[in-house]
Amino acid sequence: MPSVKQPLSDVLALIERYHADDLLRALERAVRYRAFDASVVTRILAATASVRPLPSTEAQRARDRLRAQGAALAGPRRPLDAYRAALAASEDEETPDAP
Numbered sequence: 001m002p003s004v005k006q007p008l009s010d011v012l013a014l015i016e017r018y019h020a021d022d023l024l025r026a027l028e029r030a031v032r033y034r035a036f037d038a039s040v041v042t043r044i045l046a047a048t049a050s051v052r053p054l055p056s057t058e059a060q061r062a063r064d065r066l067r068a069q070g071a072a073l074a075g076p077r078r079p080l081d082a083y084r085a086a087l088a089a090s091e092d093e094e095t096p097d098a099p
Helices: 005-016 020-032 038-048 055-073 080-094
Strands: none
Touching: 005 020, 005 038, 020 038
16 A cells, blocks of 8 residues: 555645645545545646745845835935934924023
8 A cells, every 4th residue: 555645745745835725725626536646736736726925035026016116205315414403403492491
């Protein structure tokens, strides 16, 4: 009798590439057709589901979106002296006058 361990681990490894709901639907379909082979489940997923983005690719997409949005929102840089003047003015307003 063949070992169940390797095909089962092959099927469970698919969770790294596909969403759990997609994997569950593929397993249900494979059972309905009595196709108990990991390669069948892999083919069903390839035909019916989209590959889940890996965290590294998702992070890169997020960085690209932030870079694009940052470029769209970027304005001219202010000189630091403008901030110094604003801070000095607010400090003057906060200091009470001596009697």
